[in-house]
Amino acid sequence: MLLRVGQLARRCGLTVRTLHHYDTIGLLSPSVRSDAGYRLYAAHDIARLHRILALRELGMPLADIGTVLDRPETTLPAVITRQIAALDAELARKTTLRKRLARLGEQLARDEAPDPADWLTTLELMTMYDTHFTADERDRLPFLCPDNARESEWQTLAAEAHELMQGDIPPHDDAARALARRWMVALERDTASDPALLGKLEAMHRETPALQAKLGITPAMADYVQRAFAEDQLSIYRRYLSDEEFAFVSARYPQQMPKWPSLLAELRQAMRDGIAAHAPEAQFLARRWLALFRAYAGDDPRTHEKLRRAHQQEPALRQGAWVDDEVLAYLGQAMARLGPAK
Structure with missing residues (x-):
């Protein structure tokens, strides 16, 4: 099937102007020219258009789509799978809201008169996902995708935690x-495995009683x-530290540990933005990392080396981190280039 620009626009619900714009910016161009000189869209052009529109629907800016389409993993089946996952998540949310x-x-x-608490819960469900996540983030967040096995797993985890707390079982x-x-x-x-999504999910949970109840x-x-x-991570550090070092670290680590994900999210964003490791922005993040590390490890280089060795030799310290x-x-590249603090 070969289509002229007007025919393709009518068939897919776009305007001719939009298709011309895609052509101008190099996102989608007709690949065939007829004997009469008309530029025509072939089947593989239509497949590319599907990927473009799907990625747009998932919240990706046009400026990024061209780069993404050039990646080997951005096949049409892969894009359709992402579309289906996003639709499933949206359908699950709307089904709950409909009920x-x-x-x-x-x-x-x-x-x-409806129960005010139930009414407020409904209002929260109407807005909570859209308030905290972009369309692309909702698509990438497995937590929001309907999955009976995952939901059952979290129900089991919550029930076990409730039982431990009710039994006054200490965290250690x-x-x-x-x-x-x-x-x-x-x-x-x-x-x-995205700390930025973790931060948003935690904020949504903290601010949404309806989600806590669900x-x-x-x-x-x-x-x-x-x-x-x-406490579990400290039990691993214990094998590498002296009694005095462990007393110092264990008194401070639980308060500092929750600060790591947000800093990791900033580091990932710096990488995505193409910020070089020697750039001032990366150097600033490296200094913050060192400051957070020293907040629980202290200033003794011997303690630092023991903790680094623990992370090198204990894969469990990477799990859930x-x-x-x-x-x-x-x-590491940013730290290697650290100059004196200004």
């Missing part, structure tokens, strides 16, 4: 630490799990 609206409608039809207990490891690994998976995860429970995870080799390499 609540139907219940409110039935109550109003019977001249019954083996059972609490084991739960925390499973929790954080699942959370890292369900935020696509998940059965209270802020107190989240704090308990985070403290248990800190939202850190990868690429970020660590970038950070």
Whole structure:
């Protein structure tokens, strides 16, 4: 099938002007010229147009689409899979909202006053995802995609945490630490290992009682799990530190640990923005990393070396930490170029 620009515009619901714009910026150009001199769109041009429109629908700016389309992994099946996942997540959200609206409608039809708490929950569900995440982020966040196995897993984790808290089991207990490891690994998976998405999800959870009720995860429970995870990591550090060093680190680490993800998110963003490791912005992030490290490790280089060795030799310290080799390499380059602080 070969189509002229006007025919393609009518068939796909675009304007001729839009297709001309895509041609001008090099995003989509007719690949065939007829004997009469008409420029025509072939089947592979239509496939490319599908990918363009799908990525636009997922929230990607036109300026970025051309670069993304040139990547080998951006095949049409891959893009369609992302579209389906985004639609599934949106359908799940709207299905939940529809059920609540139907219940409110039935109550109003019977001249019954809806429960204000239930009404507020419905209003929260109407806005919470759109308020905290862009369309592209909602597509990339596994936590928002309907998955019965994932939902069951989180219900089990929440129930176990509730039982431990009800039993006054301290965070350093083996059972609490084991739960925390499973929790954080699942959370890292369900935020696509992206610390920026983690930060937004945590903010949404903190600010949305409806989501807390839906998940059965209270802020107190989240704090308990985070403290248990800190205790689990400290149990590994204990094998590398002297008694005096461990006393110093363990008194400070639980308060500093929650600050790492936001800094990791900034480092990832700097990498995505193409900021060189020697640039002032990267140097600033490297200094903040060192300051955070010293906030719990102190200033003794011997302690620093022991903690670094622990991270090199203990893979468990990387689990549930939202850190990868690429970020660590970038950070290492930035630190190697650190000059005196100004």
